[in-house]
Amino acid sequence: MLSAEDLKQRIEASIPGAQAEVEDYTGGGDHFRATVTAEAFAGRSRIEQHRLVYEIFGEEIGGPIHALSLKTQTPQKTPTP
């Protein structure tokens, strides 16, 4: 069984500079919701951004990970004064 923390660590280890918030929303260790913030997403379409995250888990998605709901974003830039 996987934990939200496992997923968070793997996402952050695989995507340079990524920050992930992962929730096990059923508590069953197989349905997760993740918000991933990474500069690496800049210039990529949503599909490409989600693929970057899905690729970390490969065959585990559809296997031990029944669902991984994703929200991906780039870091908020603080406007320069």
Next chain:
Amino acid sequence: MPTSEPSAIRDLPMSASQPSTVGEAPVQSGEPNPIREAITQAISEHKVILFMKGTPEAPACGFSARTVAALQALDVPFAAVDILPDPRIRQELSAISNWPTIPQLFANGELVGGCDIVTEMYESGELSEALQ
């Protein structure tokens, strides 16, 4: 008013009358692959097509249900394929689309996204434009 067009299901060589084919080893690449061809053809023949678990009338998964709801809210006609009757449909679909999860929405031959992206695009107003 019906917003779905389930005829795409007919195009795929899946049938409850052939349960013996379920669970066979995947077809080797290079050999004829009728399921993959049928999926590719369905994607090219339907302007908007959703591969889902269950049917628009009876979705078998919350993510599929949410995606159907977004399409119905926009009153967009769409074809729907239930991937559950034969595991090879999902296998081949994911190989074609390089996308691991279900549902998968295609418009004009291109993958629009899964439930998360479709929902996000619906909420931001981008979805109806993407389905033009």
